[in-house]
Amino acid sequence: MGAAAVALLLAAAVAPAADPEAGRRKAQVCAACHGPDGNATIPGTPSLAGQPVFFTHWQLIKYRDGRRKDPQMSPLAEKLDDADMADLAAFYAAQPARGRPAATDAARVAAGRQLAEQHHCTSCHRPGLTGQQQAARLAGQDFDYLLRLLRGFKAKTASDLDGTMTVATQPLQDDEIVSLVHFLASLGTETGR
Amino acid sequence: MRPVIGTLLAVTLALVLAPPASAQAPPPWKQGQPADLANSTLAPIAQPPGPAAASEIPVDKIKVPRGFKVSLWAHGINNARAMVWGDNGTLFVSSRVAGNVYAVVDRNGRREVKVIAKGLNLPNGVAFKDGTLYVAEVSRITKMPGIEAKLDSPPAPEVVYDILPRDLPHGWKYLAFGPDGKLYFNIGAPCNICVPPDTHANISRVNPDGTGFEYVAHGVRNSVGFDWHPVTKELYFATHGRDWLGDDAPSDRLDVAAKKGLHFGFPYCHQGDIPDPDFAQGRSCGEFAPPLLKTGPHVAGNGVQFYTGSMFPPEYRNRIFLAQRGSWNRTEKVGFRVMMVTLRPRDVPKYEVFAEGWLQGDQIWGRPVYTQQMKDGSLLIADDYAGAIYRVAYQP
Numbered sequence: 289m290g291a292a293a294v295a296l297l298l299a300a301a302v303a304p305a306a307d308p309e310a311g312r313r314k315a316q317v318c319a320a321c322h323g324p325d326g327n328a329t330i331p332g333t334p335s336l337a338g339q340p341v342f343f344t345h346w347q348l349i350k351y352r353d354g355r356r357k358d359p360q361m362s363p364l365a366e367k368l369d370d371a372d373m374a375d376l377a378a379f380y381a382a383q384p385a386r387g388r389p390a391a392t393d394a395a396r397v398a399a400g401r402q403l404a405e406q407h408h409c410t411s412c413h414r415p416g417l418t419g420q421q422q423a424a425r426l427a428g429q430d431f432d433y434l435l436r437l438l439r440g441f442k443a444k445t446a447s448d449l450d451g452t453m454t455v456a457t458q459p460l461q462d463d464e465i466v467s468l469v470h471f472l473a474s475l476g477t478e479t480g481r
Numbered sequence: 482m483r484p485v486i487g488t489l490l491a492v493t494l495a496l497v498l499a500p501p502a503s504a505q506a507p508p509p510w511k512q513g514q515p516a517d518l519a520n521s522t523l524a525p526i527a528q529p530p531g532p533a534a535a536s537e538i539p540v541d542k543i544k545v546p547r548g549f550k551v552s553l554w555a556h557g558i559n560n561a562r563a564m565v566w567g568d569n570g571t572l573f574v575s576s577r578v579a580g581n582v583y584a585v586v587d588r589n590g591r592r593e594v595k596v597i598a599k600g601l602n603l604p605n606g607v608a609f610k611d612g613t614l615y616v617a618e619v620s621r622i623t624k625m626p627g628i629e630a631k632l633d634s635p636p637a638p639e640v641v642y643d644i645l646p647r648d649l650p651h652g653w654k655y656l657a658f659g660p661d662g663k664l665y666f667n668i669g670a671p672c673n674i675c676v677p678p679d680t681h682a683n684i685s686r687v688n689p690d691g692t693g694f695e696y697v698a699h700g701v702r703n704s705v706g707f708d709w710h711p712v713t714k715e716l717y718f719a720t721h722g723r724d725w726l727g728d729d730a731p732s733d734r735l736d737v738a739a740k741k742g743l744h745f746g747f748p749y750c751h752q753g754d755i756p757d758p759d760f761a762q763g764r765s766c767g768e769f770a771p772p773l774l775k776t777g778p779h780v781a782g783n784g785v786q787f788y789t790g791s792m793f794p795p796e797y798r799n800r801i802f803l804a805q806r807g808s809w810n811r812t813e814k815v816g817f818r819v820m821m822v823t824l825r826p827r828d829v830p831k832y833e834v835f836a837e838g839w840l841q842g843d844q845i846w847g848r849p850v851y852t853q854q855m856k857d858g859s860l861l862i863a864d865d866y867a868g869a870i871y872r873v874a875y876q877p
Contacts, residue, residue: 305534305537341530342527342529342530345530345531346530349530349531349559349579353580353581353599353600354599354600355580355600370531370532370557370559373530373531374530374531377530408506408507408508408511411507411508411511411524412508421527422527422528422530449578450578450603450649451649451650452508452509455506455509455649456506456508459506
């Protein structure tokens with residue numbers, strides 16, 4: 289798979305000290321929610337498979353520093369050191385993303401596709417919304433999670449690394465957010481399986 | 482060695498954000514990009530999430546003039562940026578996206594790094610006076626009195642001034658005490674190129690108790706490094722030029738503000754002689770203070786520091802060290818070095834490389850961002866990409 293190959297390259301190029309196999313062992317505690325290979329199945333829980341190395345690593349730093357808060361993630365991240373985070377990020381980046389089953393509406397998907405272009409989502413998240421560097425992979429991500437997160441950015445309550453997403457979501461109406469999520473969630477079934 | 486991230490894949494971390502005025506605003510770093518460059522692959526270089534291990538930092542690649550020697554002084558400082566000394570020899574180090582402030586303590590030649598504040602909003606500015614550390618985030622300045630005695634149980638920061646703009650684009654601040662005892666900082670333009678509100682694109686100052694706010698210099702797109710001449714006490718500052726005017730324009734600049742209230746041209750005029758193609762609005766470059774020195778396009782001059790030590794040869798005294806974090810909006814990378822500027826009466830300054838080597842071909846392994854002089858006259862250089870601090874000593 290192209291995306292997986294790119295993810296592997298990134299993992300290798302970006303963090304030479306990171307050990308994906310060590311990451312696989314360390315990820316055992318994550319598996320109950322995020323799946324053994326980072327493809328989660330619990331609605332509302334994001335998949336980590338195929339996420340760029342920088343993205344996962346930065347999110348873990350934010351949880352550890354209290355900039356992103358979650359009752360389950362925060363206490364887990366507090367126990368991680370820098371090497372743990374690098375290993376976990378490298379492991380998940382190397383796992384193929386399978387996409388999440390979602391009942392998407394064709395008209396909404398079409399509208400969301402247009403919105404993604406108009407709002408320049410692909411400038412950072414790449415054509416295909418597969419993510420890069422610190423910008424998350426969105427293609428095939430969990431429907432409920434995407435919806436919660438985008439609404440959080442719009443409400444200025446979701447943790448943002450540098451403000452980009454908070455700014456980007458301000459012009460969006462809630463109806464447009466819903467359409468975007470339909471589109472993003474639909475990509476998994478188109479490209480991942 | 483930390484391998485490098487291709488510009489092709491690099492994105493938004495270093496970026497500026499456009500104000501959410503337009504319903505379809507591009508991501509901030511793309512703002513001002515002309516239609517004919519719409520498919521450009523240039524984008525800001527991503528900030529690595531963690532510091533490089535000591536074994537990955539090729540210090541021997543840093544080239545300095547004959548007689549000087551570079552060593553790795555401290556590492557493991559994620560996103561290490563500006564540095565300031567405490568009275569008792571603690572080096573305080575800021576960061577930007579890492580959100581941390583660090584204290585580096587020398588214990589018998591080994592450097593111990595402590596995080597004394599975390600989760601802050603782009604805390605790029607650190608200043609120190611009378612036992613108190615001051616920290617500048619995007620919209621506020623805070624202080625930590627008596628911090629050097631409490632490095633292992635740092636107190637919560639106390640607010641000094643918190644009514645600064647909340648805009649994130651160019652919202653991070655350099656912070657320093659001027660010779661007048663006031664705290665100086667930048668309020669950057671909230672965009673790549675725009676007519677900024679009157680409250681933005683300036684260097685400002687406030688008393689250390691938060692009173693007496695005033696603007697010092699206007700028309701400054703974003704200056705995240707300045708210092709005062711040791712003799713004349715004039716303010717010298719570096720400014721990053723706008724993006725998307727091409728590989729070779731405009732030049733970044735080094736300026737001197739001989740008095741308060743001067744206007745340095747943004748957004749109407751760049752580098753003293755290029756009217757902005759869209760925002761000149763009939764203004765002429767002659768209306769504005771010209772740069773003291775054109776430092777080169779896209780070099781991203783950050784730290785500005787006059788050398789006042791006695792370790793380096795006598796000609797180094799009162800020279801400016803200018804740390805250049807390096808370009809993203811240029812086909813061939815430039816910067817990623819520490820320059821030195823020698824001021825000359827009635828002549829343009831002499832402008833030479835002091836330290837380089839973070840850029841190898843088109844690959845970077847580090848980004849020098851600020852300098853700080855040590856008590857013995859050697860020079861520290863912070864690298865926010867590798868998360869390291871180097872020491873340059875003169876050892877002929």
